[in-house]
Amino acid sequence: MRRFFVRPEHVRGEELLLVGEEARHAFEVLRLGPGAKALAFDGAGREYVFEVTSASSxxxxxxxxxxxxxxxxxPLSLTLVQGVPKGRKMDLIVRMGTEAGIDTFIPVVTRRTVVRFEEKASSKVLRWQRIAREAAKQSQRTTVPSVLSVCTLEEALWQVDSSDLILMPWEGERQRTLGEVLARNRQARQVVILIGPEGGFEPGEVQEAVAHGAVTVSLGPLVYRTETAGVVTAAMVIYELVLRPFP
Amino acid sequence: MRRFFVRPEHVRGEELLLVGEEARHAFEVLRLGPGAKALAFDGAGREYVFEVTSASSxxxxxxxxxxxxxxxxxPLSLTLVQGVPKGRKMDLIVRMGTEAGIDTFIPVVTRRTVVRFEEKASSKVLRWQRIAREAAKQSQRTTVPSVLSVCTLEEALWQVDSSDLILMPWEGERQRTLGEVLARNRQARQVVILIGPEGGFEPGEVQEAVAHGAVTVSLGPLVYRTETAGVVTAAMVIYELVLRPFP
Structure with a gap:
């Protein structure tokens, strides 16, 4: 069922009201009319199943x-495609990423990945799955994120191809900020975040991702390490798509 | 000098153009006219010193x-007032907080603080200052954050009293999201974030903070641990005040 954003102050007793962009989208694009059922979330942790009683744009x-x-x-699905960094950093990424709302992790080997994966890969994935399970419990998340098998960036790009929005924070991007892209894509509900390993992505990988529909973005003036970039981007995505009031 | 936001596409050769809310504020509130000097940042890591050539609202x-x-x-000053958590968690908070843009840390003892501080407090502060220095270097931050002495919440509140915006993420806040508050305070440049220790703040402490001008906010449906809440909030603040285009 489609989820809409409702301002907390627009919920009164048994009634709720969608306004602005949300109303327009529901009425003009999805053509919801009286009798239709849908979900609304208020950005502060409540969700409503409701039946439409009247609708206009x-x-x-x-x-x-x-x-x-x-x-x-x-009310979002967030996938983190993460270039596997050295040592135990991926443990921290899965731990904090789960807390920060990621529900699918796809660990990828990129050209600058230093770690070598052989038969050990599956035991690592099992370990990350265990960490995700524990973290989900501690953060009271109702679903446990999936950690998929280690694959190449190309394989991961094929897997996420049909998402609403594929974000690639990249330090080579000097024009387009994450803010501009998210502000234009407030209806996105399946969002993918691509983060490179320690050295970042190589230019060829950036081109490959863009060919698969990824949008390169700047995260602003700060330089984030690979183990922090995903969490920071997830927080910003949730901020724009869940917490920020519709204009 | 006052800093304004300029869209990257509004910088052409030697000329730049402020529009919307930024222009209005500069012209009507600050009364900048031809000849005045000011700073503009583009949200993607460039900053311009410029001289006004023409101005209107x-x-x-x-x-x-x-x-x-x-x-x-x-282009912001971000202070984190942090209830000191158990064990070595404060190390991680200073490490990641520095990376995430905090420039002043005020470690506070609250009613639910478990750690006891006696003569050891100053050696801890020295240790956190060392961590901030290292983290600033690694994240290419041009200034090293300050870690102030451990104090009580009340003392910290007096110290930050004159800031533009004091945010208190609090799970008891079910109406007002961080998004609503930031969207209404886009001109804020000195922002303070109050985060409790593991058990959060006590209701009396929340009241005390509110009496000092703090605004309680919801961070949305996810539950963040104390060591993650500050970084997540900082990312959201930077997103709204630095990365997001002005309407």
Whole structure:
């Protein structure tokens, strides 16, 4: 079911009201009319199942059928494609990434990956899955993220091909900030974040990702390490798509 | 000198153009006219010293006098008031917080702080200062953050009293999200973030902070540990105030 954003102050008793961009999208693009059922989230941890009672491109009113207290429920799917860094850093990435809302991790080998994977890869993946399970419990997330098998960047790009938005933070990108891209893609619900290993991605890899639909973005003036970049990007994505009020 | 946001595409050769909210603020509030000097940042790591050539409440044009490649220069001051958690977690907080743009850390003892501070406090502070120095170097930050002495929450509140915005992420806040507050405070340049220790702040402490001007906010549906909450909040603040285009 499609999830819409409702401002907390637009929920009154059994009624809720979608306005602005959300109403327009629901009415004009998805053509929801009286009787249709949908989900709304308020960005502060509550989720509502509602039935549409009236709709126009300015406002859509609904009657609430069910309220879910959704701590840990994120109305987004966030995938982190992560170039595997050295040592135990990937443990920290899975730990913090789970807390920060990632629900699928795809560890990738890139040209600058230093670690060698052979038969050990599957035991590492099992270990990361265990870490994700523990972290999900501690952060009260209702679903446990998946950690997929280690693959190449190209394989990962094929896997995420049909997502709404593929973000590639890249220090070579000097024009387009993450803010501009997210502000234009507020309806995105399946978001992929591509982060390189310690040395970053090579130019050829950036081109390859762009050919698969990735958008290169600047994260601003700060320089983040590979183990921090994914968490920071996830926080920014959640901020724009879940916490920020619609204009 | 006051810093304004300029869109990267509004910088052409020696000329730059401020529009929207930035132009209005510069012209109507700060009354900048031809001849005045100011700074502009583009959110992607460049900073410009410019002289105003023409100004109205719609647009302000300037001639660029100097371009600074500002990787590591953040056009904000970010203070983290952090309830000291157990064990070595504060090391991680200072490490990642420095990377995430914090420039002043104020470690505080709160009612739920478990750690006991006696004569050891100053050696701990020295250790955190060393960590901040190392982290600043690695993240190419041009300034090293300060770690102030351990104090009580009340003392910290007095210290940050005159800031533009004091944010208190709090799980008891179910209405107001960080997104709403930041979207209304885009001109804020001195931002303070208050994070409790493991058990969070006690209700009395929340009241005390609010009395000092703090605004309680929800960070959304996810539950963050104390060692992650500050970094996540800092990323969100930078996103809204530095990366996101002005409307």
């Amino acid at each position: 300015k406002a859509l009113a609904g009657r609430i059928l069910e309220v879910r207290e959704g701590k840990g429920i994120l | 719609k647009a302000l044009a300037g001639r660029i006098l100097e371009v600074r490649e500002g990787k590591g220069i953040l």
